[in-house]
Amino acid sequence: MSNIHRKRHLPPLAALPAFEAAARHQSFSRAAEELHLTHGAISRAVAQIEDRLGVELFVRRNRRVWLTAAGERLLKATSAALNGLDGAVEDIHRHDGASPILTVSCEPSLAMRWLMPRLGRFREANPDLNIDLRLAGGPVDLLADGCDVAIRRADYGISEQYITTRLWAEHAGPVCDPDCWETILAGNLSNARWLHARTRPDAWEVWKRASGNEATAASEQYFDHFFFALQAAVNRLGTAIGPLPLVYDDLKAGRLISPLGMAPTGYDYVLITLDPPDRDPRISLFFDWLMAEAGDMDGGALPGNDMVGPGKKI
Amino acid sequence: MSNIHRKRHLPPLAALPAFEAAARHQSFSRAAEELHLTHGAISRAVAQIEDRLGVELFVRRNRRVWLTAAGERLLKATSAALNGLDGAVEDIHRHDGASPILTVSCEPSLAMRWLMPRLGRFREANPDLNIDLRLAGGPVDLLADGCDVAIRRADYGISEQYITTRLWAEHAGPVCDPDCWETILAGNLSNARWLHARTRPDAWEVWKRASGNEATAASEQYFDHFFFALQAAVNRLGTAIGPLPLVYDDLKAGRLISPLGMAPTGYDYVLITLDPPDRDPRISLFFDWLMAEAGDMDGGALPGNDMVGPGKKI
DNA sequence: CGTTTTCTGTGAATATTACTCACAATAAAT
DNA sequence: ATTTATTGTGAGTAATATTCACAGAAAACG
Structure with missing residues (x-):
């Protein structure tokens, strides 16, 4: 623009x-x-x-x-x-100019499946800084929308007028129900029903290229949005390509597994601001917290499944 | 106010x-x-x-x-x-004054667990009307926030200056994992670990009164937010009080069951507008769609479980 | 039904404000 | 040291906002 x-x-x-x-x-x-x-x-x-x-x-x-x-x-x-x-x-x-409200624009899917469940902890740790979360995707005009920061998947050219700070590299890979993987698919991806999302139709291709996997789908199904494809995976309808942040909690809770691991998709998640994050203490606080919550997601590390599930509750 | x-x-x-x-x-x-x-x-x-x-x-x-x-x-x-x-x-x-964007303010939990998963269908049916969803709870100032409509649980006095249109009566009841109910709890609520949310600490009491149930908890656990209590229920950590719209999709998908049914909590969900909904065609469209999506939720009817899940896992 | 009351619109006078011009001041660039 | 590019400011002027007083129109009232 x-x-x-x-x-x-x-x-x-x-x-x-x-x-x-x-x-x-x-x-x-x-x-x-x-x-x-x-x-x-x-x-x-x-x-x-x-x-x-x-x-x-x-x-x-x-x-x-x-x-x-x-x-x-x-x-x-x-x-x-x-x-x-x-x-x-x-x-x-x-x-003196510092608002006690930090307005954050975030992509809906990341907000729903990763950010919002964690915001409670941020509020707990920083009770005097309120986060106003706005769900929006694509190009952002921070000033026009009245936002302090935006979180985006850097899959488009971001205006030069903004500072972009890398959060983590996106990793993605096939995810499905744990039982399903063993009993129905017998550990073979080519036995699986592949779940596609129209919002990222090339997700499977990207993963196959990045991971060197040559599998083909036993059957396929299309959904309008990642959200539905992932929900379908949880419901044992098949295997979807899950971007790590969007399935992190499902993996951690054992609702999904990532039997073949994740591969980098080549896109970064970035924080978009008007000035360098350390210029505004509120943004600095938020950024540091984001990085801490993200942990080692940058390396594509999967959450350990060993501590959750029935019979071994946390 | x-x-x-x-x-x-x-x-x-x-x-x-x-x-x-x-x-x-x-x-x-x-x-x-x-x-x-x-x-x-x-x-x-x-x-x-x-x-x-x-x-x-x-x-x-x-x-x-x-x-x-x-x-x-x-x-x-x-x-x-x-x-x-x-x-x-x-x-x-x-x-001539009609914006092609409808700004909707909705409570976060309802937005995440009920509204957002359905918005895709709205967009499909009305591609020329964009919904701008803002997550916010409590009293709303439509004009100051620049919102056209707000969806709220009418658990507080809503300013007289607004038109409130009833959407449905809230129903809530105990929800837990289906296996858990049979094998661990043996169908007896008093064997259950009761999951509480600090945002609605009296939820269990309200339900007991409304349903006439006299059960007591085997053990209890508190969470900061409904969201976490419900997630814990899905993860078989216990039994939570689920407001119907917030667990509707979990019930439908079989992740949760509502073995003792739902009872009205005495609160309505309402649509808050400046003028009667039929005055603005965009609002009218949205309202009609909301009512259609809500279906028979007003009567507390549970979604049929019989059509979901491989092998009919219920 | 006429009269009064309660609105808003408007012409003319006036008060206020906004803008420009020309000049001053400052410091970087040359 | 001179030029250049920038902002600040006093004084005059142009523009505009506000009021006042009156007009018109329709509801309220007895």
Whole structure:
């Protein structure tokens, strides 16, 4: 993405508080009271926005006004904008600019299967730093989205304006139910039903190349998302390619096994920030914790299965 | 929460584009070029914000300027605000106010265990309406958070300013591993290790009262979150109280069973909106889909187990 | 049904603010 | 030492925001 921003179309900003108050009260007069202005000022402010946008924001009928669809849309953005700015001013006055909230953008699958289950521990260790987790994939615009950091699989070109810090190299490999592997598949991958995810259709090919394995599928099945393919593997429907972080807890709990090990996929997981992570103590804290939680995942080391399961509960 | 807003502390809004451009370019002169103003105008705009906030936003040294911590914080909010407003204006011009994005705020546990696995189907059925899912619990301020709808368990007073639409009555009951129930517990709840979640410490008591069951725990264990207690149940560590939507898929897949059935907890799950759901076609679409996905969950009906799992492992 | 009340819109005057210009100050680059 | 690229600032000016006073319109009221 280029660094050149297309020209913004903004409403007259100074008129926004008047609009927001009018929308909230559904009355120009009461908005005027709240802002210690005259109703005429409110009327003109609203009219100014309407002129600029070329759209009516309010339906004026009888002695009442209410928002049009355009007005509702603008109110949503205005309200969010004003509250966001107010929060920033608050933070600046109270903490000299450091927000006690760290906004993290993370890919949904990693967030669900790896990050969220661990966040509780982070909260426990850092009760005064709240994490606001936003699920989003693909290119991220930290500033536009109001995020401090993003976690991404670096499988696309990440804008030069950001600092990317490597977290770990992704490893992936076939995973399936432990019983299934022994009894049904007899330890032979070519007996397996291969589960594919449309979001990464080449996952099996990538693994075969990286590991040098020549097996072929006994049968195949396609799912819309990794999530479903992995769920299907847990349910003994077949064997899926599991990226290590997404199946780490399943391996650890013994719900899945990785009989043939994992191989690097060639992609790194990275932390995306505006400045080097050590510049912001909150980000520094989060980054260090991430690395500690990741442990030796960078090397593709599998979690030991020896401590979990019925009869040997932790 | 009262409807009376505490007074906002806002920076001078009209000066924000100048500040944002200056911060982006790390130069007042280039910001002036971009905005077709003189560098003096930028200087004054920045100084005006600094005066109002009583904080320096830029470090001016040598021939370069860069942001202070306060400046970075304000930039984040400013950038988000301006982009949000720009997006609103775009939507207004293109779609007459209707955004092609529906922002949904949902409780994390429900989102992870029920909503997210189903969202793929929604996207498939409605490819032109994108869902932006935000995980958050407790009271919600739709406008301040920029959300269109919120899904919540109605266990607290929801502000009168919102429309709440009932989705289903929550049902909950003991859930555990199917083998465990027969072999270890011998079908008797009093033989079980009861798994508690600190987020809902009275869950077992509520269920006992609702179902008239008099059982007592053989042993007990506490977890910080429902998520962990349920995961522990899947791992055969004991029996947890599972709210139906949070264990629906586990029951359906046979990972868990609900041997004693579910009883209503007295709480409803609700959809929170600013206007009645049928006023906004996007919300209407989402609501109808939610109700269809929820199926007969309102009556506490358990998913049939008879169609899942190789060999019908139940 | 007329009168009053309660809204919002608007022309003209005014107060305020924003912007520019020209110059000053600073320090790096040459 | 001179030039160059940067930001700060006083004074004048242009632009705009706000008010005041009045107008219009429709609900509320007796």
